[in-house]
Amino acid sequence: MNDILVKRKKFLGENIPTFYKKPIHIVKGQGVWLYDSNGKRYLDCYNNVPHVGHCHPKVVEAISKQAATLNTHTRYLHDGIVNYAEMLTSKFSEELNQLIMVCTGSEANDIALRMAQAVTGKSGFIATDNTYHGNTSLVSQLSTRKPPIGGHSKNIRLIPAPESITPLGGSHKTQADIFARNTEKAINELEEEGIGFAGLMLCPIFANEGFPIVLPGFLDQTIEIIKKAGGLIISDEVQSGFGRIGSHWWGHECLGLKPDIVTLGKPMANGHPVGAVITQSDIMKSFQSAFGYFNTFGGNPVSCAAAIATLKVLEDENLIENAQNIGAYALEKLKGISHPFIAEARGNGLFFGLEFINEKGQPAIDFTAKIVEEMRERGVLLNTIGKHRNTLKMRPPMPFSKENANLAIETLADVLSDCPK
């Protein structure tokens, strides 16, 4: 392990972060389990990329079979991309019926922003002030945690993210009003400065924002303002999509939002580098007229085979229903944990947050970090989220069972009882 750390610094640079103070050398994954080089087993309560479980045999088989048969690009015809397109778009509302396949969520968001530019002829974007939508030069402009080189461009406006209804947040009504007013203000500024407003990009469950509870209707006023201004709404479903939230396939459905563009990434092909942009035919037409996009690896037969297999397993194994049932069970159990720092336990399908506020009413940042390390020691992998990093983030693979939930939450209860502060 030390050898790997030394080589990482040597070959990848000095500043390559790992999870945990004592990084884990993982050598094997299976279902919801990860194994390190010492044979220690960890319950994965963090990774959404292995969506249907680490190394799912059906996905592995699909990748292996297709890789042995053909891997080429979409300038030739192949069945994979059209079959997948048909399967995937059937999971969206009728108007979201066309797609571009790419390799990462970042590439998808980079395209989505340009689609909004192509449609509106304007270049101003709004996102929240504590988000992450990817790593390309353009998309990183929307990021607060990884600010772009040279600072944010003047065509980007970052407005305050909603906070959860804890001592740090206001009421649902107040937050919805504030969000709408901030959106309106940003649009007016962009228009007054001659940049113009192209669109709003958001994660519909505000995952990186700390996963606050937002009620259906939260965005209603904001949507009205955006539509009136002629801007587009882009729903980044990299974290919220593919049934993660249990009640719906997509996060925007949960919010009652009808986005113009949806972007997909991480869980889409269970770890194979696949992302996509889904949109309406008129938006696609504007984009394709304005820009001749082609992605060599995007939609290649192996990527499509992996994505198709992932989608099939999700349905065949009823994993969305599982996310809803186990999600509800685990949330109740999480709410049952008692600790003076717990401000709120929240969940949406198989995505959970446990927020800690200390005795002074401040985000318990160090405490939350300590819990993450201690959980790792006891064989449960999770991490932190939110502006203050005072919320535990639990987002396990979708085949998470009742027994897995019991183990994770009982371990957490033990750790918390051993850590009074």
Add this chain to the structure above:
Amino acid sequence: MNDILVKRKKFLGENIPTFYKKPIHIVKGQGVWLYDSNGKRYLDCYNNVPHVGHCHPKVVEAISKQAATLNTHTRYLHDGIVNYAEMLTSKFSEELNQLIMVCTGSEANDIALRMAQAVTGKSGFIATDNTYHGNTSLVSQLSTRKPPIGGHSKNIRLIPAPESITPLGGSHKTQADIFARNTEKAINELEEEGIGFAGLMLCPIFANEGFPIVLPGFLDQTIEIIKKAGGLIISDEVQSGFGRIGSHWWGHECLGLKPDIVTLGKPMANGHPVGAVITQSDIMKSFQSAFGYFNTFGGNPVSCAAAIATLKVLEDENLIENAQNIGAYALEKLKGISHPFIAEARGNGLFFGLEFINEKGQPAIDFTAKIVEEMRERGVLLNTIGKHRNTLKMRPPMPFSKENANLAIETLADVLSDCPK
């Protein structure tokens, strides 16, 4: 096949180009061969992505084995990325010793440009006026064939690409002088306008520019001007890298150029979505200090396994030597073809160009397109390249044999003799 075409329009949009007037429905690939849904076999003289041959069993095995064992990200430790980094950087000069792994050449170039911004604190870039470096919003600014939405930014200067020494080009000396003077002019403009000069990005074999013959030393004056101005040189080796040119591992070596940053893509993992940026530790440090880059899929264990296997096959099967030997053989044979429109046959390893000028001394654009279609009919896949699209582009997988070269070039000679004009 018609069904696929209908579904492509329906699901992927109206404007999705395919190769050939009669697109090919490919169902199988093996070595240098592709097979369509009717069982017809095509000699692949075009695709550089399946670098060591379509569906090479060693690469397939590596992907299958690793996909069944573990696929996760680099926030945990795994052997694959450091092992690959060690293998790959050993193929570069000593100072190019660190890398970032990504999923596409576009992502690699997007990072490379930001590295130059981080080092210089400036944002102006120079590229040629007939190039393609990828499809992200920033990188597409360097593209002429797919101009960015809203037009080129004022921080991008596109200078005339060298042309080959045909009726369309000047002498080697003249072209080198002109290129250097245009670079100097662009730098001066960028500096005068307060944008500043960050770097030049180029493909060291000027592939999209029409693959003109440029002699070692072509860039010497240009390099001196760039170094004096404090800018970086980025060598985009997506087409020229991994031994394609036979004489060297990398295109920049052929040109006698010592780039500050090298980017890699397409052939790197034989079709698995993998790209990389290679640079010096001080440049990496500047970038990592300025920007917290992380790529979820970049350098994942399966991608690394695919890249390692590809590199091993390249060496074990002496494919670079093969590129040099068969390249030289095929170029001689290509030069032996006689047709009134042939202006120049050129080659560099397993990358060939055959340029056509018509009886009026003009680029024979329609004629070249017709040859491509006729070759496809006769079972040989190739395409066009260059500003005028009057050059045949042949860039077969690396295990291309003498027999393959004979078949391709004899078929081409037949087609040309059947097409007087």
